[in-house]
Amino acid sequence: xxxxxxxxxxxxxxxxxxxxxxxxYHYAAPPxxxxxxxxxxxxxxxxxxxTKIDDSENLILIRTLPGTAHAVxxxxxxxxxxxxxxTVAGDDTILVIVKPREAAGxxxxxxxELRGVTGKPSAEG
Numbered sequence: 107x108x109x110x111x112x113x114x115x116x117x118x119x120x121x122x123x124x125x126x127x128x129x130x131y132h133y134a135a136p137p138x139x140x141x142x143x144x145x146x147x148x149x150x151x152x153x154x155x156x157t158k159i160d161d162s163e164n165l166i167l168i169r170t171l172p173g174t175a176h177a178v179x180x181x182x183x184x185x186x187x188x189x190x191x192x193t194v195a196g197d198d199t200i201l202v203i204v205k206p207r208e209a210a211g212x213x214x215x216x217x218x219e220l221r222g223v224t225g226k227p228s229a230e231g
Contacts, residue, residue, distance in 0.1 A: 107173060111154075115177065118147050144184040151178045152220035159221070161214050164207040168200040168217065175200050189213050 121133040155178055158169035170178055179195035182202065189209035194201045204210040 148181045149220055151181055156221055159217050164204045164210050166202040170198050172198045
């Protein structure tokens with residue numbers, strides 16, 4: 107990720123700089139502030155970061171570029187799609203849990219549309 111991308115993400119998320127000691131700071135979300143334009147951000151993140159999508163039953167596996175899975179998963183969580191009951195993110199992999207199982211196909215289709223892919227994803231994504 108470039109510094110420009112990180113700065114843009116910080117701005118879009120509305121993060122604030124918080125003192126963490128002498129000459130140390132970290133970024134945090136302001137209390138109870140929803141992410142603005144979460145869907146637009148999700149579109150950009152999918153276009154920039156997602157490399158492959160696959161599914162099995164009610165689980166969808168999303169592969170991303172290294173270091174970007176947490177950002178994509180956080181944005182997915184902030185879209186508040188009722189079919190997604192949770193995400194688990196590693197460095198380059200996200201597990202999306204869908205309920206009910208019958209909704210997995212609809213969620214997968216949305217993910218493919220976010221990537222600009224139609225139909226069942228291939229092994230290459």
